Amino acid sequence: MIVGVPKEIKEHEYRIALLPVGVEDLTRSGHEVLVQRSGGVGSGIPDTEYERAGAQLCDSAEEIWAKAELIVKVKEPQPDEWPLMRPGQHVFTYFHFAASEPLTHAVIASGVTALAYETLSGQDGQLMLLTPMSEVAGRMSIQEGAKYLERPAQGRGVLLGGVPGVEPAHITILGGGVVGSNAAKIAAGFGASVFVLDTNVERLRYLDDVMPQNVTTVFSDRYTILDQLGRADLVIGAVLVRGARAPKLVRREDLKLMKPGAVIVDVAVDQGGCVETTRPTTHGNPTYIIDDVVHYCVANMPGAVGRTSTYALCNVTFPYVRQLARRGLSAAVRENPELVSAVNVHRGQVTHPAVAETFGLAYVPFQ
Numbered sequence: 027m028i029v030g031v032p033k034e035i036k037e038h039e040y041r042i043a044l045l046p047v048g049v050e051d052l053t054r055s056g057h058e059v060l061v062q063r064s065g066g067v068g069s070g071i072p073d074t075e076y077e078r079a080g081a082q083l084c085d086s087a088e089e090i091w092a093k094a095e096l097i098v099k100v101k102e103p104q105p106d107e108w109p110l111m112r113p114g115q116h117v118f119t120y121f122h123f124a125a126s127e128p129l130t131h132a133v134i135a136s137g138v139t140a141l142a143y144e145t146l147s148g149q150d151g152q153l154m155l156l157t158p159m160s161e162v163a164g165r166m167s168i169q170e171g172a173k174y175l176e177r178p179a180q181g182r183g184v185l186l187g188g189v190p191g192v193e194p195a196h197i198t199i200l201g202g203g204v205v206g207s208n209a210a211k212i213a214a215g216f217g218a219s220v221f222v223l224d225t226n227v228e229r230l231r232y233l234d235d236v237m238p239q240n241v242t243t244v245f246s247d248r249y250t251i252l253d254q255l256g257r258a259d260l261v262i263g264a265v266l267v268r269g270a271r272a273p274k275l276v277r278r279e280d281l282k283l284m285k286p287g288a289v290i291v292d293v294a295v296d297q298g299g300c301v302e303t304t305r306p307t308t309h310g311n312p313t314y315i316i317d318d319v320v321h322y323c324v325a326n327m328p329g330a331v332g333r334t335s336t337y338a339l340c341n342v343t344f345p346y347v348r349q350l351a352r353r354g355l356s357a358a359v360r361e362n363p364e365l366v367s368a369v370n371v372h373r374g375q376v377t378h379p380a381v382a383e384t385f386g387l388a389y390v391p392f393q
Contacts, residue, residue, distance in 0.1 A: 027351045028058045030094025032087040033065035036101045038309035040068025040332025043098040043119065045340045046079035048347065053080030057351050060090045069336040091115075098347055100339065101326055102129055113137030113373070116355060118347065120144055120159075122296045123370055124271045124384045125306075125325075130371075134387075139355060139372045143343065144296075145269045145380075146368035153268070155346075155368075157204050158338035160293075162328040164208030164264065167291045168216065170327070171197070171260040174289045174313060174320050181320055182287035184259045187217030194218045198254040200246070200275055200300060201264035202229045205293050207237075209262045214238045221254055251275055256283045263292035263300040269370070269380030271298040278302045278316075286318040295323040359392075366392055 029052055031044045042065045049059045061081040063073055073083055084090050091097065091110035099119035103111060105128075111117065114137065121142040123130045133140050143155035153160075168186070175195065177183035188194035195218045199206045202224035213220045214237060222237075223246035224230050230243040237243075244250050255261065255276065261284075265272045272294040281303065294300040295307075303316045306325040313322050328335035346365065349358040359365045370378040375390040382389035 027096055027354070028060065028094045029096045029098060029347070029351055030060045030090035031062065031065060031098050032090045033062040034100050035087070035104050035106065036326055036329070039101055039326050039329040041100040041329055041336045041339065042066045042069050042071065043100050043340070043343070044347070045337070045344070046071065046075040048340060048344045049076055049079035049081045051348060052351055055352060058082065060084050060094055062087055062090055069332040096347070096350055101329070102126070103133070108132040108136065111136035111138045115139070116141060116350065118143070118343070118350065121370060123381045124269060125296055125298045127385055130381065130385060133371050134374055134376065137374055140370045141365070141368040142370045143368070145370060145378060146346070146364065147268070148364055155342050158342055159328045159335065160204035161208050162331060162335050162338060163293045164205035165212050166327050166331070167205070167209045167262045167264070167293050168197070168212040170312075170322055171262065171289050171291045172216070174322055175260060179313070179320070180287065180315060181289055182259055182285060186213065195259040196257050197221070197260045197262065198258040199223065199262040199264055200251070201266065202226065202233050202243070203264060203266055205266070206262065206264035207233060209264060210237060210241050214241050223250060223254065252280065252283060255280055258284065259288055261288070261290045263290065263294045263304070265294045265300040266297065267380070269378050270384055272300040274300060274302045276301040281317040281319050284319050287320065289320045289322065291322045293327065295325050299323065
């Protein structure tokens, strides 16, 4: 099989979807691997390492998309890439369809098979390919929140851990999953006063057991969210509904309850955001202000730490890349049924129920 790895073109995206060790594994098995020149530079991996591993370096993404049977990426195809997709091709990447109806229709029209990292789940229900990037994003959310709470960034001028005689920042985390728990761990390390909200009591019980004393778990409902918004210096949006849009837990009018200069970091922006005023931003222009509240809504947060993120991502994606390359989709699914959960669109049909429901499209199970 011909496997193609184009350079990521989303703004300030520094990850790459395949490591040289993966290239060597594939080429040793008889596959051809095409890698776009300088694709790994943002992750600290020069072209020479890919060449030594057996990759064929290509000057353009167009060449890779034209030749490859399996495209392996990190971020969803950008509008400039939509015309390059072709019927029968398989694209394995993060898609986050629920956040973009135009992308959904472009992929349907192209005839490609879209295998989404973010919906692939194991027998235990764990989202194995989403987890490492959620870990990165959760930890980064506190790092970025601390930065934008500083007064030069138009924040409240609050230090997360405070100092003797001055209380620490109040951090509210909406969601106790992978993003939320990683955010809580880092925030607690800074010495902040951390409140984690979730509707799963068993999850709250677990977090209460493993988190330090400055982390408090609270059952999430409308009243507790409003109470927390009025107290918070920093709010982390960490809500996930598999394959679907995130619920809007914070409404536009709720911002008036928040302190001037408070910060929202909505990690759920990839799935539409859990704050009504969320809109995607970039690392080049990461924030905007509504009702005196600073919003940080970068849609590819882990891309800023390309080296860490690339290695963390490829560690979990490559076994599936190998299966797809060696067996093809149908045989790979028979060998490993969990791959079915990654198939969101197949030959013009939506094969994931949450994506179909989001846009009122017909759902056709993958066969």
